[in-house]
Amino acid sequence: MDPVLRRSAAHVLVADVGAPAADDAVAHHLVRVLRLRDGAEVTVTDGAGRWRPCRLGAGGVLEATGPAVAVPAPDPVLTLAVAPPKGDRLDWLVAKATEVGVDRIVLVDAIRSVVKLRADRTPRQLERLRRIALEAAMQSRRVWLPEISGPVPAAELLAAPHIVVAEPGGRRVGPGDTTVLVGPEGGWAPEELAGVADDRRVSLAGNVLRVETAAVAAALALVWQREGERR
Missing domain, CATH: 2.40.240.20 (Hypothetical PUA domain-like; domain 1)
Known part of the structure; x- marks a missing residue:
């Protein structure tokens, strides 16, 4: 900086x-x-x-x-895709992921999602989250604001071969990983994971994490990987 x-x-x-x-x-x-x-x-x-x-x-x-x-645009662009947790935990998640340095935050609708974004409220909810991200960006001295979008069906992202999925027992986030998909409370449904190959599963810690904790851990892993590739 x-x-x-x-x-x-x-x-x-x-x-x-x-x-x-x-x-x-x-x-x-x-x-x-x-x-x-x-x-x-x-x-x-x-x-x-x-x-x-x-x-x-x-x-x-x-x-x-x-x-x-x-300042040049971030390269590669780092994306955190996550099933929203309940209450103000989503606000905290967005603020901390912004401070850490991800470039995109995508809200995901999974089978076990406890928070279902209603179509009539989504624009207002996204605008509120963008204000939270702006405040976090100012605090952390960012010059590129993150993009916030969604909701996107989890099935679309789970089927994308370039996206890695947070799941206990997987490998570490490594070179070439630019998008991590974090599931909802209760984890992914078996049918959602059925088509996700083992090499697309990444472990974020040795313990079971809450959604917002896993999201920040994923953001940190992505940013550290990008910083390491620049050295």
Whole structure:
């Protein structure tokens, strides 16, 4: 991570890093929530790879102090596909997976899913999760926002030969793995696993994990694998 991003007092989303301007929500966050003083060093991003150092001026005005920086898109793109857990555990999952660094989060509908996303509520639920991801991205100084989508039938992903499936007794996440599919509470149904070859099954720990814990473990394994391949 660039040292300027790391040491900034805050990191916020703006529409255009070329002419950074804080809308009412961003200004409120900087001045009222974080209580930053005039002159504080902050960074801004458009969430699509561009960021810029700024200084906070009076009334929440942003003053650019350096050139815009373009960060290449993540390669390979890392995807966490997961059957949503109950309650606010999904919110926690999305926040932590964003902080860890996955690029896509896909909600999955499995046979044993305890949470069934209703079609009439899905757009609103996804929008709420995107706000959570945005807050986590600002906290972790990300310049690429993750994509959040779904629900997708688990059968579609289970049939994809490039996707690995979290299942006790499998191998470790390794080179070439870019998407991990995490099942629901209670695990996968036997008929769902019937077509998943042993070499597509990955173990995330020696113990039984809750869905949100398994999801974060999968995210960490993917990110560490990508970081290792870059060295």
